[in-house]
Amino acid sequence: MATVTMVPLADLTTCPSCIGFHTLRIPDHWNVMDAYGNPIGTGVPLEIYIGGPYPECSTDEDCDDGNLCTTGTCDEMNCFFEPVWCPEGEVCDPETGECVSEYTAPVLIEASSVMTHGAAGDFAINLNLASPWSIESRRESQITQHRFKFVFDQPIDISNAVVTLSHGSHNGTLTLEGDNVLVATMATSPNPAPLNNVCLTINISGVKDVSGQYEMAPAVIRARLILGDVNFSGVANILDLSAVKTQIFISPSAANFIFDVDASGSIAILDMNAVKSNLFGTATCP
Incomplete structure (x- = not known):
């Protein structure tokens, strides 16, 4: 059925019944074409709409x-x-x-090693979620102020979460920061701190979405613990010692906290001594 739009010249308020769709047959003497200029032909049913612009619809x-x-x-x-x-x-x-x-299994999207540098505050080294594995070159002077943080892509339920470390241990109580960050705080015993020049393996599992329906795929993160490797070369050496020396007596900030090797809140001779104590120290991860 061909369709055309007709806009009446008369005021249709005087003829409410005229408004709407109407069907007629084209008389033989009409020369009617469709919108593309093609002849419609005589005797063809023609649907017209009277009442203004053609409507959007006639049915759902x-x-x-x-x-x-x-x-x-x-x-x-x-x-x-x-x-x-x-x-x-x-x-x-x-x-x-x-x-x-609307719920899905949580996905780990970010991890970090966070230490409190005295009055200067907290500073974090981001940990890669895959190889090449990141380097943690600091050692927290107060081990209970060293935390590992794990950020997920959605709010999480940590009631069944498990975090294990290949070296050292956390305090046994995992906490939730905001609604999507799992925090593991290092413990003073049985191991006071992760060992030096080792590959630390962190296993995270049991984290669920807030409905408790979906559980994360277990994740494994590794980090190379190399005290004093402030330039992240993979080996603590003279270059690291020189780098720390250039920052002596400068307060730690987001730009230079890495040179506060003992995370004490000040960059001092003790930090240079920490680097010296581990010259040529290195670690590799699988």
């Missing part, structure tokens, strides 16, 4: 915005779209238009 089926997560309805010849309703705890999957759980 005419309303399709291409989004599977909306429902279109036709009301007074205009399309209206509403989001697909899903029960609490579910969302609409844009690929299928079906309601699925």
Whole structure:
């Protein structure tokens, strides 16, 4: 059926019944063409709309915005779209238009080794989640102020979380920072600190989404503990000693905290001595 749009010249308020769709057959003497200039032909049913611009729709089926997560309805010849309703705890999957759980397994997206440098505050070394493994070149003067932080992509439930270390140990109580950061604080016993010149392996598991339905895939992070390797070359050497010397008596900041090797809150002779004590120290990780 061919369709044309007709805009009346008369005031249609005097003829309410005229407004709408009407079907007629084209008389033999009419020369009618469609929107593309093609002759429609005589005797063909022709649907016309009287009342102004052609409407968006005549039925709900005419309303399709291409989004599977909306429902279109036709009301007074205009399309209206509403989001697909899903029960609490579910969302609409844009690929299928079906309601699925809004929860997914948490994913570890960031990790760091955080130490408190006295009054200067906390400073963190980011830990790579894959090889090449990062280097931690500091040693916390107060071991209980050394924390490992693990950031996830969503709010988490840590009631069944487990963190184990190949060297040293945490205090046995994992804490939640914000709603998506798992924190493991180092313990003073049985091992007062991670050993030097070793590969530290950290295993994280048991973290779930806040609904408790989905659990993370176990993660393994490694870090090379090389005291005094402030330039992260993989070996503590004279270059590291010289680098610390250039910062002597300068207060630790985000730009230079790495030279406060003992994390005491001041860059001093003791930091140079710490580097000297581990000259040529190194560590490798698988």
